[in-house]
Amino acid sequence: MKLELRGITKRFPGVIANRDVNLTIEPGEIHALLGENGAGKTTLMNVLFGLYQPDEGEILIDDKPVRFHDPGEAIAAGIGMVHQHFMLVPVFSVTENVMLGVESTRGPLQQRLDGPAARRRIVEISESHNLHVDPDALVEDLPVGVRQRVEIIKTLYRHSDLMVLDEPTAVLTPQEDEELFEIMRSLKASGTSIVFITHKLNEVLEIADRITVLRGGRVIGTTTPAEATEESLAAMMVGRPVSLIVEKDEAKPKDVVLEIDDLVVKDDRGHITVDGVDLEVRAGEIVAVAGVQGNGQTELVEAITGMRPVLAGTIKIAGDVVRLTPRSVLEAGVAHVPEDRLEDGCVPGFSIAENLVLNTYYRPPYSHGVQLDRDAIEASAAGLIKDFDVRTPSVFNRIGNLSGGNQQKVIIAREFSRPVKLLIAAQPTRGLDVGSIEYIHKRIVAKRDEGAAVLIVSTELDEVFALADRIAVMYQGKVVDILDPETATPQQLGLLMGGSRPVSIAEAEAAGELTHVVTTDV
Amino acid sequence: MSEPTPPQATPATPPPPPAPAKPAPASAQRAPAPAAPASASPGEPASLGQRIRGGARGLILPVLAIFSALVIGAIVIVLSDITFFDRLRADPGTALGAALDEVLGAYGALFTGSLGNPGTYAAAFASGDLEQITRAFTPISETLLAATPLLFTGLAVALGFQCGLFNIGAEGQLYLGAIFGTFVGFAFTGLPWFVHIPLAIGAGFLGGALWGFIPGLLKARTGAHEVIVTIMLNYIAFNLVNFILKVPGYQREGRSDPISKVTIDSSWYPPLVEGLRANWGFILGLVAALLVSWLLFRSTRGFEFRAVGLNPTAARYAGMSIATTTIVAMTLSGGLAGLAGTSIVLGVTHTLTFGISAGFGFDGIAIALMASSKPRGIIFASLLFGALRAGATPMQSITGIPIDLVVVIQALVIMFVAAPALVRGIYRIRVPEATGLETFSQGWRA
DSSP states (O other): OOEEEEEEEEEETTEEEEEEEEEEEOTTOEEEEEEOTTSSHHHHHHHHTTSSOOSEEEEEETTEEEOOSSHHHHHHTTEEEEOSSOOOOTTSBHHHHHHTTSOOEESTTSOEEOHHHHHHHHHHHHHHTTOOOOTTSBGGGSOHHHHHHHHHHHHHHTTOSEEEEESGGGGOOHHHHHHHHHHHHHHHHTTOEEEEEESOHHHHHHHOSEEEEEETTEEEEEEOTTTOOHHHHHHHHHSSOOOOSOOOOOOOOOSEEEEEEEEEEEOTTSOEEEEEEEEEEETTOEEEEEOOTTSSHHHHHHHHTTSSOOOEEEEEETTBOOOOSHHHHHHTTEEEEOSSIIIIIOOTTSBHHHHHTTTTTTSTTTEETTEEOHHHHHHHHHHHHHHTTOOOSOTTSBGGGSOHHHHHHHHHHHHHSSOOSEEEEESTTTTOOHHHHHHHHHHHHHHHHTTOEEEEEESOHHHHHHHOSEEEEEETTEEEEEEOTTTOOHHHHHHHHTTOHHHHHHHHHHHTOOOOOBOOOO | OOOOOSOOOOOOOSOOOOOOOOOOOOOOSOOSGGGTTOOOOTTSOOOHHHHHHHHHHHHHHHHHHHHHHHHHHHHHHHHHSTTHHHHHHHOHHHHHHHHHHHHHHHHHHHHHHHHOOHHHHHHHHHHTOHHHHHHHTHHHHHHHHHHHHHHHHHHHHHHHHHTTOOOTTHHHHHHHHHHHHHHHHHHOOSOOHHHHHHHHHHHHHHHHHHHHHHHHHHHHHHOOOHHHHHHHHHHHHHHHHHHHTTSBTTBOTTOOSSOBOOOOGGGSOOBSSTTSSOBHHHHHHHHHHHHHHHHHHHBHHHHHHHHHHHOHHHHHHTTOOHHHHHHHHHHHHHHHHHHHHHHHIIIIISSOOGGGOSSHHHHHHHHHHHTTTOHHHHHHHHHHHHHHHHHHHHHHHHHOOOTHHHHHHHHHHHHHHHOHHHHHHHHTOOOOSOOSOHHHHHHTOO
């Protein structure tokens, strides 16, 4: 299918989200759509999908103008969308989820669901693109990467010739990324056009045929991976040259600020997910905990911040064994940027000013006794949004209405603006665009240079290598190794994260790839 | 919502001129800072003008909801006469004219019964007779009287909503407040009013607070859902009243029916104007609204309430205690509902019977919803519901249209308020960014 968006303009009160956007997707093409948060990618896709009506411009499919009034019409025309947040019923099987809304039926009154027929088609689709999805599995039992493939099957089941993938790799591990790219290539080979929305420049260069960059609602340009580099794409997105490498001096580690000794923690389901972790973080250094999602990093951070009970072991902050409640940890000088910023990091219904004092509201100068000092709160907020470059009309706007990058900047502003001994940041740049990532990385390094101990948790190898002075690799609840980012290679780290340490190290040493291994507590 | 008002002593004077004014006092004060629906359009900071416009936008939906409810109520009035269709077939013009008269008559009576009759006001002021002037204000007095307990229960439910708690138990808490307040009212003799009244108020608050503390504690400690616990506590409260009214020492001497002793007049709320039933209980309600507003939007405790209500996980990460916040919010909510109980006993009945609350606790839920749990809105919403209640009896006595119509209108208002999309659809209103109902929906979360 050939899709053409011609002169699309979409205005919202006070904002022009799309300005005269022209975009052509050729049949069987993987077309990457790049742009910062708020550049208008989502609006454009919502226009394409019939959720918004464009104020100007038209949509052409195979050179014929079409008009979609709702997603149903877009789907009928062969457009499929895989959202970042999956639209699946967890307690239904894969087959039930796929046929939901387009159920095959049989019987004299078409009153019975025809599961087997649907199942056969799902198996067909799955096999033709190597999706490896069990049609009878319950969605809730499937890992994230497989759920995403169920979404892909859903769109193929509805005969879509053009598929929109909205930040599909944001939720995937590096290994799953590769599998997804294989699937995308297979789809492309069968003639499906793909619109690939992402922030990650290396992925774009790897998989896309053509790349269109949006900024401020406008098309900045269309290019190809052959002509572009990560630097050139980043500059197009942000509008100025962006440094993708964090500039930082050698760390000067001082006293131990965080001392974790033989820590054991259970997750919500009662499984031991942190299993005897020893870790030290010193003032003036950044330690990155690297690992595939779900290997105990989340629970480790929750234990340190007092959100999760400690089963065994000790956590010392600045030499003291503190009572591990969120507030006493906070008052011991710990700043925490949580993993899930909307769920844990802020109150979306609160204003920016209120969110900036979310954990200090009860202390002077923000309150006196039981009374909040609104003037002090607002004055401080006005200063902080300037200092931390939060793009917002005013401090009274709800944080929930800001873009992801700006939300994260508010949280960073809150946590970084008070004197801290230990900074813990989990996935600090997840889902953010290059401009915001550059900014947040600089701030983290600045915090280190001020003398704070910094603990970063990240699943992004790039981020780990960019920030860390030491890398602690977590696998299945244990710190399996501590690496020096100067000498370690991404391959080596990837293998350790995947748990293949004993074999791989032997192999790697045999192959002479490893130059430096620090063995610690394993 | 349950039954109409208790004894309405004063009949309103007849001829009803149909001139319903708009019950829309557009208050353009400074909104309680950022917490107000500050959906300022991006581009420039939220100026005072924008905040006012934001406030006015907040009024559009309630006003249209009331209007829609009155329109449907009119249809109900017309159709409730089963001969209407026969007459329509025989002589459409006359039938429609009669229908219009009937509707205007009913709403006219409702209006004069709750706000007074312009003619009566004019005549009273012309006569210069103080007693006559006072009597002309009777409908307004009755409206304030009916609005008083609603103000307290509305605030009680709203406080819970703001903290993400759905307090269905205001009715039971009201009764507990009444039990405690009545006891102080009749048991302490020889106190001056300035000691006795605060003491009785304190006791009433305590009674309601106790009935709010229990579900709060259970939720915080065991996770028991407050909706279920408060519903069950309502039943316990109803039967507790029946029981206690039969206990010797509480029951009035020489009576076999469930009725308490008469409270001593030093505990009674003085009337606002001599000769009218409206009393200082309403002023106390306004003060309570101010205090709740301060608590929610100016105090550290209220900051915790709202943070926990909007996002408990983030509140926990920020070091707030969900358990403490839940318990305190439920206790205060119960205490406010308890004050509704004292406002009835000490302001109107001066004795406790089973019938003192005609569903005030449940109407409080509706009022909190209608006002999006904002104290200022609750003042207006409780006045509206008070007016409907006050006007219902005169409407029935004048036009023969049953009081139940008012209940229908109330229910319709709530329906339209609870379904903003419906009202927007009917009147083709563009969807604003913030509906102001977020707080409410939070209350439903398990």
